[in-house]
Amino acid sequence: MATVISPRAKPHVERLERIWTERPGLVGWVTTTDHKRIGIMYFFTALAFFGAGGVEALLIRTQLIGPNGTLLSPQAYDEVFTMHGITMIFLFVIPMTTGAFGNYLVPLMIGARDMAFPRMNALSYWIYLFSGLFMYLALLQGHAPNAGWFDYVPLASKKFDPGNNIDFYGYGLIFNGISSTAASINFIVTIFKMRAPGMSLNRMPLFCFAFLAVAFALLFALPSLSVAALFLELDRQLGFHFYDAAFGGAPLLWQNLFWIFGHPEVYIIILPAFGIATAIIPTFSHRRMVFFPLVALAEILVAFLGFGVWVHHMFTVGFATVTTVYFAAASLIIVIPSAIQLFSWITTILTGTPEFKTPLLFIVGFIVYFIIGGLSGVTLAAIPFDQQVHDSYYVVAHFHFVIFGAAVFPILGGMYFWFPKVTGRMYNETVGKVSFWLTFAGTFITFFPMHIVGILGMPRRNYTYPGGLGWSLLNFIESIGAYILASGLVLIVANLAVSRFRGAPAGNDPFEGDTLEWSTTSPPPPYNYPVIPTVSSPYPMWDEEDRKRDNRRLERGEGLLELGHETPASTVQDAQWDEILSMPSYSIWPPLTALMLAGVFTALVMQHYFIALGFLVADGLTLIGWHHKGVRT
């Protein structure tokens, strides 16, 4: 049902096209403020880091394929598993979900023409890119962070880790945190203020609720990590004593601060997956979500409760029983909002007429693995059991089912689902299904035996293990599973890469989706919607009368906002049309600001504090330039 642009609408569309077109070529990509192009840059950058993190995973599994592996030295193994964790969490999952999916889709789903702060959106991307390169610079010069992604002191203190490995970690995460903080502010304001007139909060797609919850969780969780990393660097570089017990400091302060960030982080990773699931399930089940308001509230509640459970990562450090019991109970409470969503997804699929195309298959895989990972999570919330399997492969199995099986499967399904929207072409369904089964089987074969070796006593993070302990066969199976998994992932990328050029034209709405992004062309024009859409339910694409009315308004030239980069702003709850905003167009300042900031952090790692100060002043000057030029209002 492609929208045919009638002759009467044509001059309007052409005028919008002229207003919103950005600069051509590479310059256009560097200076872009278009949320879709920024989303695409996020996608490819995150995909590259996924590749790097995947290679690191394969190195780990190859090292452990048999006893007494010699592929990696102990030092190299430490660096590889640390970089694997940092890469997958900070440089792949968060940028892929909030950066790529959120950036591309949230403004489209709420009927806006751009994010609330387009230039800050570009800034988020460039800071993310430079912070990722910054951390990989450490790997290239052979001093990658090597104390695990959790980076516990005193192992990470100057005394036990004298190189600058950990400094790249500390400064890299502060640097990266700026990007995520800016992005989350941008998402919240966009979702609060930029929704199309009529899209009151109760008519907002569940996908956007999930991203709202993620943005709030990031906003309040990241400062804890930044402060922890600041203390760490002050200890390491200037000789402070936050974490040094000999001078009245507390090593456990690091663990507390890290996990006050780290547990909300787990939900920051998984909530976008919930959001993607709630976008894919109604489309392929051909029915509305069951318990829509409950699911929306559960998404918010998961993000909120995530702040109150961090001590369950620290059950073995010797807290009072009353403390640990409280946190065990709080951890169990999270089962409730998770189960609300789980039953809603299952019920929606079972009571609909599901069509098991590739995206829905990935969501089914997600549900299966979320149940497995969730159940092993419940076992870990039981303190005595946790104390038995702590630091064993059982924990590795649990969190890989959750943050690979549950968090990444919807990302993969989402790649297939929105591929036609982003490229205008269809992926290959048969290859898609094969890639699903390979990935699904690979995940199970890799991670399930880890439960068993964990219970058998194999400790995590060790670079090798002796034979004859009953671990060898299971480790061999795990490593084979990792190769199968990798082949599945490569097949997904290959399918999409080939379909990008050879795929059949997809049209606007190949899956009869429910949300607004399917109403515009594939790929969407720079201004997203020629006419600002009207919305009267959470499934605007299934309200055919609304869409017909939009087309009539386009022909009459109503609601086009064609006096510049214009988009509506609306009230927070009811989305009444409040104002017409003039958005900034392309700008060179965001990448320059990010570059100066990269200079600051590079100088800090090298302990050239005056050079860092110089870069900071230069950074401030770029912000003056940012406000000086291009501000029309």
Added chain:
Amino acid sequence: MKGTPAVTRSSAAWSAAAAGRVSRQRMAQPNGWWGMALFLCAEVALFGTLIGSYFYLDFQSHQWPPAGIKPPGVVLPLLATAALALTSLPMLHAARSARAGRRGSVIALIVIALVVQCCYLALQILLFRHDLNQFTPQGSAYGSIYFTLLAVHHAHVLFGIVLDLTVLFFLVYRGLTNYWLIGVRGLALYWHVVNVLAVIVVFTQLSPSL
């Protein structure tokens, strides 16, 4: 424009009077105000973490501050903080004047606040140097958290002063347009939060003496 509800175009608000009118007609808070409010949420979480760390180290130590370090003097920091907190009044009125479209009084009020803020920062730097002569951040965890907490707070005051100057520059150079009207409101909000945080920081700093 036909077919569009009777809402204001922010791009049309070039004069101070027009910008004030747009601001008064708007039902919700503008995007820039929301952006600043959310940024400040992150700042509050940052200070919450710092202050939480202060008391974490306090409660698990046998003696706080450690032997050989005098508890901080009370009078001067409290007076300075009271003076800083009072700058919320001119800032409040600057935001109101901006919404009324009165550029001259906005500039005057921000300058008044700026003078007090600069004096506060200068005094705090002197006190900081004085403290550094008594004990060092490298000497104990108490010194580490004491100086870090204060330095982060002072950095926020310094950042606020830079924001003051930036907004003043553009108010003179560009005028009270819609964009800079929202800038003035964001600036006022920033100072309200920093001032409240200053009070919490000073009571944390002085807690061993109280």
